[in-house]
Amino acid sequence: MRRSRSPVGELAVVGALLAASACAIAFVLLYVFDEFNTQLLGLSLGLALAFLALAAIVAGKKVVDQRTSVEERPTLVEPEVEQEVAERAVGAREGVSRRKLIVGAAGVAGVSVGAAAIAPLASLGPNGVSAALKESPWRKGVPLVDDNDAPLSADQLEVGSWTTGFAQGADKRALGTAVVVVRILESEVFENPQWAPQGIMAYSKVCTHAGCAVSLFRYPTYEPTSQPPALVCPCHYSTFDVRRGAKVVFGPAGRPLPQLPLSIDAGGKLVAAGGYVGNIGPAWWGVRKGT
Amino acid sequence: MGLLAVVCGAGAVYGFAVGPATAQKGTSVNPRPAPPPTSAAQRQQIDRGRSLFVDGCSSCHGNDAKGKRNVAPTLVGAGAAAADFYLSTGRMPLSNPTDEPTRSPPAYNRQDIDALVAYVASLGAGPAIPHVDISQGKTNTGLTSFTLHCAGCHQVGAAGGIVTGGVAPALNNEDITPTQIGEAIRVGPFLMPNFNAQQISDADIADIARYVRSTSTPDDRGGWGIGHIGPIPEGMIAWFLAAGALLLIARLIGEREPE
Numbered sequence: 001m002r003r004s005r006s007p008v009g010e011l012a013v014v015g016a017l018l019a020a021s022a023c024a025i026a027f028v029l030l031y032v033f034d035e036f037n038t039q040l041l042g043l044s045l046g047l048a049l050a051f052l053a054l055a056a057i058v059a060g061k062k063v064v065d066q067r068t069s070v071e072e073r074p075t076l077v078e079p080e081v082e083q084e085v086a087e088r089a090v091g092a093r094e095g096v097s098r099r100k101l102i103v104g105a106a107g108v109a110g111v112s113v114g115a116a117a118i119a120p121l122a123s124l125g126p127n128g129v130s131a132a133l134k135e136s137p138w139r140k141g142v143p144l145v146d147d148n149d150a151p152l153s154a155d156q157l158e159v160g161s162w163t164t165g166f167a168q169g170a171d172k173r174a175l176g177t178a179v180v181v182v183r184i185l186e187s188e189v190f191e192n193p194q195w196a197p198q199g200i201m202a203y204s205k206v207c208t209h210a211g212c213a214v215s216l217f218r219y220p221t222y223e224p225t226s227q228p229p230a231l232v233c234p235c236h237y238s239t240f241d242v243r244r245g246a247k248v249v250f251g252p253a254g255r256p257l258p259q260l261p262l263s264i265d266a267g268g269k270l271v272a273a274g275g276y277v278g279n280i281g282p283a284w285w286g287v288r289k290g291t
Numbered sequence: 292m293g294l295l296a297v298v299c300g301a302g303a304v305y306g307f308a309v310g311p312a313t314a315q316k317g318t319s320v321n322p323r324p325a326p327p328p329t330s331a332a333q334r335q336q337i338d339r340g341r342s343l344f345v346d347g348c349s350s351c352h353g354n355d356a357k358g359k360r361n362v363a364p365t366l367v368g369a370g371a372a373a374a375d376f377y378l379s380t381g382r383m384p385l386s387n388p389t390d391e392p393t394r395s396p397p398a399y400n401r402q403d404i405d406a407l408v409a410y411v412a413s414l415g416a417g418p419a420i421p422h423v424d425i426s427q428g429k430t431n432t433g434l435t436s437f438t439l440h441c442a443g444c445h446q447v448g449a450a451g452g453i454v455t456g457g458v459a460p461a462l463n464n465e466d467i468t469p470t471q472i473g474e475a476i477r478v479g480p481f482l483m484p485n486f487n488a489q490q491i492s493d494a495d496i497a498d499i500a501r502y503v504r505s506t507s508t509p510d511d512r513g514g515w516g517i518g519h520i521g522p523i524p525e526g527m528i529a530w531f532l533a534a535g536a537l538l539l540i541a542r543l544i545g546e547r548e549p550e
Contacts, residue, residue, distance in 0.1 A: 057544055147439070156489045160479055163490060182484075215443035218454045218482035222364040225389045226482055227456030234443055239455045250455050 009062030010098050013055050017105035020051035024112035031119050048113050055109070063102070136176030136276055137167035138260055144168070144181065144202070144270040152270045154198055157183040160219040160229075165202060165270070176280050178205040179260050180214055181270070182242055184229050191245040195261035195273065202260040202270075203246050204280045207233040209253035211282035214240070231257065254283050323416045333409065340410025343403055351388050356414055362388050370417020374408040376474035380467075391457055392481055394464075421473035421493065425501040428494075433502030436495050440486060448519035449506040457482040463519060465507040469500035 238251030451461030479485030
């Protein structure tokens with residue numbers, strides 16, 4: 001009844017499994033030594049999974065017998081025969097059987113692909129990044145510049161207008177660099193007016209919920225019949241009341257946007273009057289309040 | 292470099308003219324009086340505008356256009372740009388003052404709108420109707436400026452979006468004129484912030500308007516824009532297609548050989 005199995009197929013399965021393992025190990029090594037080369041990271045992990053799939057397909061098609069049949073078990077009447085069969089069964093385990101080879105290769109591939117899947121977990125959570133989260137280029141007197149490095153001046157912003165500012169000379173892609181600068185009526189700055197000269201105030205551009213760029217600003221033409229001014233995050237519509245220190249008035253964010261105290265220098269340019277008040281960056285479980 | 296200097300110069304003049312401390316969007320703390328009408332025809336048009344205003348607008352904005360508390364804002368210093376924007380896009384008059392003004396067929400014809408605009412402009416100095424010449428604009432720099440200033444709410448394909456408390460209207464509509472785009476940028480209607488000439492120059496407005504006009508006749512690769520709301524629905528479609536292909540492959544792999 002048994003079809004002769006193809007040794008070529010078995011070798012192909014073993015080869016694909018070992019290739020998958022090699023790609024997965026390459027992924028782990030790349031993750032450890034060249035973390036930001038995302039092209040190679042994706043290529044190695046993708047190839048590992050593709051080789052696993054190839055091994056499964058070849059094993060299914062060429063190695064495992066797909067026919068279903070029932071073989072009647074002969075009744076063993078003589079105890080000597082039974083003994084002989086048992087000895088043969090034990091003896092067959094010696095040496096490297098085809099089954100052992102394939103199971104061994106699958107084990108190697110499983111362990112290395114599993115390691116590749118687990119390794120990136122090291123990037124999650126506060127371990128090792130909490131210091132980076134607190135890093136910010138803002139100190140007292142650091143000037144605000146626009147995206148072309150031109151200094152931002154106070155008279156550039158009218159009431160009801162907004163822009164994105166950066167710390168002069170800092171890496172614009174760093175988490176702590178970008179701020180949203182808005183101008184509202186001075187009489188509507190209900191909290192910490194000393195940080196908001198002429199009603200101009202700056203908040204971290206990184207949403208405290210999931211870390212999106214806060215890129216929506218609403219300012220009413222006529223407040224009594226619409227909504228008060230607010231910054232809104234486009235990802236989950238967390239809404240921050242800029243009149244009250246970016247207090248959360250809607251959405252999933254758990255804490256206000258950290259405010260950057262501002263002052264206006266002798267030349268009318270906007271400068272920081274200190275560092276952020278509060279922790280920048282998104283929240284994760286257990287530190288939703290960002291303390 | 293020379294052009295840049297001219298643009299910056301224009302921005303400085305604009306900033307000076309508006310003054311550093313404007314009270315409400317588009318209106319100054321102490322609105323300066325508008326220049327007096329120069330001709331009898333102009334005076335006549337303002338008078339006609341006033342009578343149209345009393346008929347159609349004064350129930351909310353008041354007979355003297357100084358607004359009604361908790362109902363509607365003053366129009367002193369709102370300027371021609373705001374009046375022309377709200378009237379030519381049919382956002383005003385509004386049947387219920389607490390509704391969000393949305394684009395609809397204009398309630399007045401062009402002559403009546405011109406008269407009302409002349410009346411509102413005569414109340415106090417405010418932003419004038421910008422002259423937007425899109426033949427001077429560049430679509431690609433317009434896309435860059437649009438992405439920087441507008442796409443947060445209106446989406447990069449100008450298909451519109453939501454801010455809490457309001458709707459950012461779709462702009463990929465060929466009825467929207469370049470002048471209305473320029474007016475909206477300077478005035479900041481409803482919940483939209485306003486942008487002065489130092490943030491978005493007149494040249495930038497021509498670029499942005501040209502880009503926005505191009506979004507009403509988009510070049511959809513593959514023939515289907517999927518709502519023009521960007522990469523998320525496009526990615527969803529890719530997932531669905533890939534899931535179908537994977538199911539098909541799994542079915543082929545798992546097929547039993549005949550006995």
